[in-house]
Structures are given as C-alpha cells and as structure tokens.
Amino acid sequence: MxxxxxxxxxxxxxxxxxxxxxxxxxxxxxxxxxxxxxxxxxxxxxxxxxxxxxxxxxxxxxxxxxxxxxxxxxxxxxxxxxxxxxxxxxxxxxxxxxxDVAVDIEYINIRVLRIADRFLREDEKPATLLFSMKKDKSGDKDIIPDVVPDVIPTLLFWCAKETIYKLYSDERLTFQNIKIMDAEQGGALCGNNLITGESVRIDYTFNNDYVLTYARE
Missing domain, CATH: 3.90.470 (Ribosomal Protein L22; Chain A)
Incomplete structure (x- = not known):
C-alpha cells in the first residue's frame, strides 16, 4: 500500500x-x-x-x-x-x-456518461465546467486528462452529489434533492440541499487516475 x-x-x-x-x-x-x-x-x-x-x-x-x-x-x-x-x-x-466532513473519490471511467441522466437534474450543466477548470502553469490550456471531454465534468458532478449526500446522510437526500453549480471561486463547486435550502462549497481535484471532491460544514 x-x-x-x-x-x-x-x-x-x-x-x-x-x-x-x-x-x-x-x-x-x-x-x-x-x-x-x-x-x-x-x-x-x-x-x-x-x-x-x-x-x-x-x-x-x-x-x-x-x-x-x-x-x-x-x-x-x-x-x-x-x-x-x-x-x-x-x-x-x-x-x-x-x-462535519465528507469526501468522494471515483476513478476515471467513461461509463459515467451512460448513467448521467440518472443523477443529473435538467438544470445542471456539467459541460460548462470545461470553461472554468483550473489552468496549468503555462495558462494555455486546461489540465484535463486525455479522455472524452465531458467525462471529467460529469464525474465531478457525480462525486459532488455523493459528497453532499454523505454530508447530510441523516436526511436521505435523492440526487434530485441536490443541485450542483459552478462556484464563483476557482477549483470549487457549490452544492445546494434543496430540502433545507443550505449551500455548501465543494472543493475538487482530479488527475489521470481519479476525481476527488470534499466538503466541510
């Protein structure tokens, strides 16, 4: 290990x-x-x-x-x-x-695109993250692994929803009770608990192997 x-x-x-x-x-x-x-x-x-x-x-x-x-x-x-x-x-x-803290990690896999309709709301747009992700040192391009372009943003939304679900585990939220949006700060998402109206910052990182999201409250 x-x-x-x-x-x-x-x-x-x-x-x-x-x-x-x-x-x-x-x-x-x-x-x-x-x-x-x-x-x-x-x-x-x-x-x-x-x-x-x-x-x-x-x-x-x-x-x-x-x-x-x-x-x-x-x-x-x-x-x-x-x-x-x-x-x-x-x-x-x-x-x-x-x-309170929560984390979710998922390995890079295009299968997330096949199940996206099961966890995304109609008003959630993972693809827009492609324009706001962290830049590399040269500032010329996004640091996105060599996979289908939509995979990383969609995985981020999946992990973010799992993170919010865990953070509010006692409430037994469904994916439709959780709305993920791009946060104003770089390198973060905003997770909304639509049952209570609470919003939580979800930080993220990713590389060629996995996507990771975490939150604290």
Missing part, C-alpha cells in the same frame, strides 16, 4: 489519499481489535478496509482507532468527524475534530 498524500486543507481538516496495492500483508493488523472482522471480509473489501485503516493511522498516528457506522451508514471514529470513500485502486479519508 502506498500513501499518496495527506493535506492540511483547513485549520482542523485533513484530507488523505492512499493507493491500494495487489499483495497485502494483513498480519500487520493481527494485534488490532478489528482484525477478526477484517479477515472475515471478501478479498476486495478486505483490501479496501485495510487501506482505509492504513491511511487513518498515517493521518492520526493512532493505531487504536476503530471505525464504526451509524444506522444511516455514516462512519464515525472516537474523537473525530470522518468521511471515507473508495474506488478502483484508491481510498480517501477526510478528518476533523470539530466540523
């Missing part, structure tokens, strides 16, 4: 991404309280869970933490507010001691 980064994105908010590896030594977790449950999982779920714990330990320096889940599915850890996401080859964790 490999740590990609841990970033201090705010005074009390840390964000990390971990790349999963094929061959894992699960014995490194043998003395920890969740080991038996870990070994009872399928290989894929075991790999994801081990990667999440490895990232959590790297972010906190505490190997005694145990992740639990509320009835809504929202994860919790003693002493922290936590958000967790995983996708093909990667996991991400966001942590805070004071504010």
């Amino acid at each position: 490999a740590l990609l980064f841990i970033n201090e994105i705010d005074k009390d908010v840390r964000l990390g991404v971990w790349e999963m590896e094929e061959n894992l030594n699960y014995e490194q977790f043998a003395s920890l309280p969740f080991y038996d449950r870990l070994m009872s999982l399928s290989e894929n779920r075991r790999k994801e869970t081990a990667s999440v714990y490895s990232l959590l330990f790297a972010m906190t320096g505490n190997r005694n933490l145990v992740i639990g889940h509320e009835p809504s599915g929202k994860p919790y850890v003693e002493g922290y507010k936590i958000g967790i996401s995983h996708t093909k080859g990667f996991v991400s964790v966001i942590l805070s001691m004071s504010c």
